[in-house]
Amino acid sequence: MSIFVDHNYRTSLGTGFYDRVSELKELDSLIRSNRVMIVYGPRNVGKSELTRYWIHKRRLATVRINARLLRARNLLESMDIGYVETQSMDSIKTLAQEILTRLGVRAGIMDIVLGIVLKVAKAIKGNRLLIFIDEFHELPKYKSEHPRSKYEVALEDLRSLAASLSKDNAFENVNLLLTVSEGFIATDFARSELEGYSVEWMLVKHIDETHFKALYREYSKRKECNLSEDEILRLVGGSPGHLSELCPLDKNGLTRRLRVWIQEVETALSQARNILSREMGKEMSPSEIIANASKLMEKPVKPLKDPISYGLGQVLTTYNIVYPEWSEEGIHYRPQYPIYKIILDIALEKNVSSLLELNVNEVYKKALELKD
């Protein structure tokens, strides 16, 4: 298999850009037929970098708002404008600042975005303009809300934005692209809420093994890593965003990290147990939930035929333990990281009722496929 890498481009990891040939084509086709594109997938998998690379290669007129940065800085510092004629730049910036001052970021981020979009759309005179909100779920407006209501507010905003884009002539040449790592936006609920507004989802999965190993080789030439590429693939799959954190870990560091992963799954499972028990009107046992969660990650689920798995999949998607992939066979919920599935399988084998009972050293050995 030949390796695709662009060494003329520097990623934020400091390497060339690897893989993603089919994703780039998919973005090309999505922008032709949809107004709003939601790029989702496991954390750290490369959603933002992929989108930045695509915009760079296609030289798309873009206003990019980095929602994560916007939490700490003001709008202008978190906004990039690319491939727009320089005459339009100053007016865009002044306008953004004006709106920001008038409304305050927390109060009216959507108004700010719409305001900018309108002005820029005029400024570029009929050419296509892409508004790219990177890490949409991180917009400051959603910061302090309770997780569930925060999601509802975010979805509500997104729906009104999508409605304006798809129905208002003023936005004819404007596309909106969001990246999100929060599972909520990829649940069936969010999909149905946004139906009819020319919204399409794109799933970004892990980088394939061959490309990931090549990327790892380039990265580790500069950095000292204790973990091998196979070990990283076993733990978090081909998600390059974990390289800087995992590479230098020694056994103790990795054991601590494993405890965090175990805790993440445990928290999500106990939430799922509460929600499903309530919805079905009968108490589910912790081991039942563990067994169902492990099964869930193995084969596609048909929602109507298998309501428990489906409900569990929805909850575990909101908690970022799995992500859904839709196909004709149903919805396939896949683990965000391979380690999550390994943890569940060990729990099943040991017949524990809480994942916190697991022996971390055993998980460590199993995860790294070490022999006793």
Ligand SMILES: Nc1ncnc2c1ncn2[C@@H]1O[C@H](COP(=O)(O)OP(=O)(O)OP(=O)(O)O)[C@@H](O)[C@H]1O
């Ligand atoms: N195709 C790629 N080739 C090389 N490096 C990559 C590639 N994709 C992502 N990276 C690097 O991996 C790291 C994580 O990527 P990125 O921030 O895009 O992930 P993400 O999915 O947007 O993460 P988050 O869930 O935090 O939003 C970055 O340092 C990025 O430069």
Ligand SMILES: [Mg+2]
């Ligand atoms: Mg990102």
